[in-house]
Amino acid sequence: MARAGSSKLANMCSPSQARRRQLRTWRPSPDGTRLLPANSAPEGDEKQRSLVDLASNDYLNLAQHPELIAAAKEEINRSGVGAGGSRLISGSRPVHDQLETQLASWLEQDRVLLYPSGFQANIAAVFALADRHVPVLADRLCHYSLLTGVQASGARLQRFSHNDLKDLNRKLERCHQLYPGHKPLVITESLFSMEGTSPDLATMAELCASHGARLLVDEAHALGVLGEGGRGLCQALPSNAVTLLSGTFGKAFGSGGAFLACGAELGETLLQSSGAFRYTTALAPPLAAAALTALTLMQRHPHWSGELITKSQHWRSALAAAGWARPGGTGPILPLVIGTDQAALDRQQQLENAGLLSVAIRPPTVPEGTARLRLVVRRIMPDRTLEQLLSALPIS
Numbered sequence: 001m002a003r004a005g006s007s008k009l010a011n012m013c014s015p016s017q018a019r020r021r022q023l024r025t026w027r028p029s030p031d032g033t034r035l036l037p038a039n040s041a042p043e044g045d046e047k048q049r050s051l052v053d054l055a056s057n058d059y060l061n062l063a064q065h066p067e068l069i070a071a072a073k074e075e076i077n078r079s080g081v082g083a084g085g086s087r088l089i090s091g092s093r094p095v096h097d098q099l100e101t102q103l104a105s106w107l108e109q110d111r112v113l114l115y116p117s118g119f120q121a122n123i124a125a126v127f128a129l130a131d132r133h134v135p136v137l138a139d140r141l142c143h144y145s146l147l148t149g150v151q152a153s154g155a156r157l158q159r160f161s162h163n164d165l166k167d168l169n170r171k172l173e174r175c176h177q178l179y180p181g182h183k184p185l186v187i188t189e190s191l192f193s194m195e196g197t198s199p200d201l202a203t204m205a206e207l208c209a210s211h212g213a214r215l216l217v218d219e220a221h222a223l224g225v226l227g228e229g230g231r232g233l234c235q236a237l238p239s240n241a242v243t244l245l246s247g248t249f250g251k252a253f254g255s256g257g258a259f260l261a262c263g264a265e266l267g268e269t270l271l272q273s274s275g276a277f278r279y280t281t282a283l284a285p286p287l288a289a290a291a292l293t294a295l296t297l298m299q300r301h302p303h304w305s306g307e308l309i310t311k312s313q314h315w316r317s318a319l320a321a322a323g324w325a326r327p328g329g330t331g332p333i334l335p336l337v338i339g340t341d342q343a344a345l346d347r348q349q350q351l352e353n354a355g356l357l358s359v360a361i362r363p364p365t366v367p368e369g370t371a372r373l374r375l376v377v378r379r380i381m382p383d384r385t386l387e388q389l390l391s392a393l394p395i396s
């Protein structure tokens with residue numbers, strides 16, 4: 001096993017000249033279904049120049065929801081914009097407590113702690129469960145933030161093949177031989193952001209239990225989307241099957257910020273010793289208020305997630321019928337693997353010419369030779385978006 005600190009991690013942040021990215025700036029339409037390039041020429045009406053948003057992770061169209069906007073404004077009037085201090089000094093507000101309590105009850109977890117971002121929460125999560133003596137087994141396609149956490153902890157990192165439980169089992173067995181007496185940590189996501197796939201989490205949890213391993217699950221893309229009522233995939237597992245769950249408000253919740261959820265003892269440990277919780281300004285109160293409203297809406301509309309899955313499956317079938325390889329998984333992330341960087345960029349341009357935005361995701365974000373269009377299905381989309389997409393993407 002290698003210490004986490006590999007050159008691959010470094011390469012992910014300093015791509016070659018040919019792969020340098022450029023910032024593009026957008027103005028969302030009031031209903032959040034379209035994006036207008038902020039620097040586009042002012043001629044023509046805005047609708048004509050805007051692109052249907054098939055790229056954002058705002059799966060339930062909540063970022064522009066009037067109730068979220070009203071809640072954020074009211075919270076600004078009550079608490080101001082920023083918290084002005086860390087949670088343990090002077091930054092805790094009633095909205096933080098309310099959000100933590102309501103989330104814990106929704107997810108049936110003892111304790112929830114808020115963090116300013118999912119990236120930070122993931123670093124904190126790994127840091128809480130691993131140190132340089134702990135063997136860490138992470139899915140080969142885990143998010144960069146999780147790998148950064150492993151690197152920061154100094155733990156020994158080994159990757160298992162994507163969603164491959166046989167490979168995980170082999171590696172867990174080897175851990176016992178190589179590091180007797182050390183509890184391994186297994187890291188996965190419940191909905192992989194660039195693949196759209198999910199692991200068999202119930203079996204993975206059983207495997208971890210049988211090997212005495214701890215399990216960290218990043219539910220960033222699954223919350224609001226997968227599982228009963230959109231409560232993610234961990235919620236259906238027996239209590240204690242997952243050691244630590246991480247979630248973000250920056251995707252289906254339409255807000256910003258994040259959280260970790262776990263049992264009471266680990267929750268108390270995080271409160272007392274998680275540097276990423278203690279030594280950072282509390283989540284901005286208006287973001288917490290918007291996240292709380294998003295959660296309340298999800299609870300009031302538990303059918304939203306099922307509707308989104310049905311729609312996503314319809315899109316998968318339509319793409320497959322048009323000759324594309326059926327994207328894996330069941331959720332709203334549908335990658336169309338194209339191959340080379342240039343071919344993926346050409347496809348992106350083809351879509352833009354037809355009024356649709358889906359961004360080409362290229363290495364090092366995804367493995368070499370698998371550049372792709374990452375299509376995101378959202379609960380509300382303009383009529384005929386699928387037809388537009390299919391006619392803009394002929395199989396060549």
Ligand SMILES: Cc1ncc(COP(=O)(O)O)c(C=O)c1O
Nearest residue numbers: 117118119143193220248250258
């Ligand atoms: C799987 C996964 N985990 C964590 C994060 C980080 O979340 P946040 O955007 O709240 O920092 C992301 C966002 O890109 C993600 O895709």
